[in-house]
Amino acid sequence: MLDAAATHVLGIDSGGSGVRVGVARADACRGSTAANSLTGSPPLTSSSLPRWSSPPLTWSSSTPAVVGDRGIDAEDLLARVLPAARELLREAGAGRLGAVCVGAAGMATLGDDLRARLPDALADALGVRRLALAADAVTAYAGAMGQRPGAVVAAGTGLIALGAVPEGVAEGLGGVSDADDASRTRGVPGAGGASSAGGASSADAASGTDAPAPGGDTRWVATGWRRADGWGHLLGDCGGGAWIGRAGLEAAMRAYDGRDGGSKPLLARLEAVFGPATGLPGKLYPRPDRPAVLASFAPEVGRCAAEDPVAEAILRTAARHVGEAAEAVCPRLESSEVALTGGLFRMGAPLLTPVREELAARLPGVRVTEAAGDPLDGALCVAAALAADELRLPRDPALLSVV
Numbered sequence: 001m002l003d004a005a006a007t008h009v010l011g012i013d014s015g016g017s018g019v020r021v022g023v024a025r026a027d028a029c030r031g032s033t034a035a036n037s038l039t040g041s042p043p044l045t046s047s048s049l050p051r052w053s054s055p056p057l058t059w060s061s062s063t064p065a066v067v068g069d070r071g072i073d074a075e076d077l078l079a080r081v082l083p084a085a086r087e088l089l090r091e092a093g094a095g096r097l098g099a100v101c102v103g104a105a106g107m108a109t110l111g112d113d114l115r116a117r118l119p120d121a122l123a124d125a126l127g128v129r130r131l132a133l134a135a136d137a138v139t140a141y142a143g144a145m146g147q148r149p150g151a152v153v154a155a156g157t158g159l160i161a162l163g164a165v166p167e168g169v170a171e172g173l174g175g176v177s178d179a180d181d182a183s184r185t186r187g188v189p190g191a192g193g194a195s196s197a198g199g200a201s202s203a204d205a206a207s208g209t210d211a212p213a214p215g216g217d218t219r220w221v222a223t224g225w226r227r228a229d230g231w232g233h234l235l236g237d238c239g240g241g242a243w244i245g246r247a248g249l250e251a252a253m254r255a256y257d258g259r260d261g262g263s264k265p266l267l268a269r270l271e272a273v274f275g276p277a278t279g280l281p282g283k284l285y286p287r288p289d290r291p292a293v294l295a296s297f298a299p300e301v302g303r304c305a306a307e308d309p310v311a312e313a314i315l316r317t318a319a320r321h322v323g324e325a326a327e328a329v330c331p332r333l334e335s336s337e338v339a340l341t342g343g344l345f346r347m348g349a350p351l352l353t354p355v356r357e358e359l360a361a362r363l364p365g366v367r368v369t370e371a372a373g374d375p376l377d378g379a380l381c382v383a384a385a386l387a388a389d390e391l392r393l394p395r396d397p398a399l400l401s402v403v
Contacts, residue, residue: 104135162227166394
C-alpha cells in the first residue's frame with residue numbers, strides 16, 4: 001500500500017536532447033489510457049498520454065548532461081536538477097517526497113558516477129530514501145506500456161527496442177504458444193544487451209542466468225529484459241532517422257552520378273535542403289552531430305515515398321528493421337503488446353503502414369499500440385510505483401536498479 005506520508009514523487013529524464021524534471025502527486029499516476037490500435041489511426045496524440053488525476057509540474061533544459069571520464073557527470077546533472085526540483089516541489093506544495101526515478105541515456109554503460117553519487121546526494125538534498133536508476137529505454141518502456149508485458153520500439157535519430165515480462169506476470173500465462181514458431185529464438189525476453197541475432201550476449205551472461213519459463217522454455221533469462229539495437233549510427237540504429245536519412249542521401253548522390261539505384265526526387269530535395277550536391281560532404285563530415293543531420297533528411301524521404309519507388313523502398317526496408325527489432329525482444333505471452341514511440345513515427349502512413357505490415361507478419365496476434373506517454377511520464381510512473389511498493393518491472397544492474 002502507498003505510504004500515506006508520501007505526497008509526491010520526482011522524475012528526471014536525462015537524454016541526448018536535454019534534461020527534464022517532473023513532480024507529480026504520489027497517487028496521481030492511475031495507469032495509462034486504453035491503448036489505441038495503430039491500424040488506421042494517426043501517430044501519437046495528446047489523448048494517449050498517461051491518465052494523471054492531476055497533471056505533473058515540469059521543468060526542462062535543452063542542454064544535455066555533461067559526459068566526462070567517468071561517464072555521465074553526476075555533479076553537473078545535480079547542479080541543474082536540484083534547483084528545478086526544489087522549485088517544482090515548492091510550487092506543488094509537496095510534503096514528503098516518496099521516491100525518485102532518474103532515467104538517463106547511457107545509464108547502462110556511462111552511469112557509474114550517477115550510481116555512485118546520486119543516492120546520497122538526493123537523500124541529503126531532498127530527504128528521499130527510495131531511488132530508481134534506469135536506462136532511458138526503461139523509462140520509455142514505462143511511459144509507453146506502464147508495467148504490462150510487451151515490447152517498445154523507440155525511434156528518433158536512432159532506434160532501440162526493449163521487451164519485458166514484469167515480475168509476477170509470466171506465471172500462469174505459459175511460455176511460447178502452439179501458434180508461435182518455436183524455432184524463432186528472438187522473441188524471448190532476456191537481459192539487456194542482446195545481440196541483433198537474438199543470442200545471448202556478454203551482457204546477458206553478466207546480468208542473469210537462463211531459467212525455465214512456465215511453459216518449460218529454457219530460452220528465458222531471469223532478469224526479464226531483452227534489448228535489441230540502439231548501438232549508434234555506425235554500428236546499428238537500423239531503421240532509425242539517421243539510417244533513413246543516410247539511405248535517402250545516398251540515393252540522391254547516386255542520381256547525381258547517374259548510377260543505378262538513384263532517385264531524382266531525392267536529389268531535388270537534397271539540393272533544396274543542403275544546396276549543391278557536390279557541397280554535401282563538406283557540410284556533413286566535419287559536423288559532430290552527423291547523426292542528427294542525417295536524421296533531418298528522413299522526413300524528405302517520407303514526403304517523396306508516395307511518388308518515388310526508391311524512397312518507398314527505403315521506408316519498407318526501415319520497416320523491416322523495426323519489425324526485426326520488435327520480434328527480437330517481444331515476449332510470446334497472451335497479453336503481449338508492441339508500442340511505438342519516438343518522433344520518427346510522426347512521419348505517419350509512409351512509415352507506419354509498412355511497419356504495421358511487418359509486425360503483423362512477424363508477431364501475429366500481438367497488438368500494436370501507440371505509446372501512452374514519454375520517458376518523463378515513465379520516470380514519474382516508476383517513482384510512483386516504487387513509492388507504493390508496487391514496482392514490478394524487472395530489476396537489472398545496468399537497466400533498472402533500486403537503491
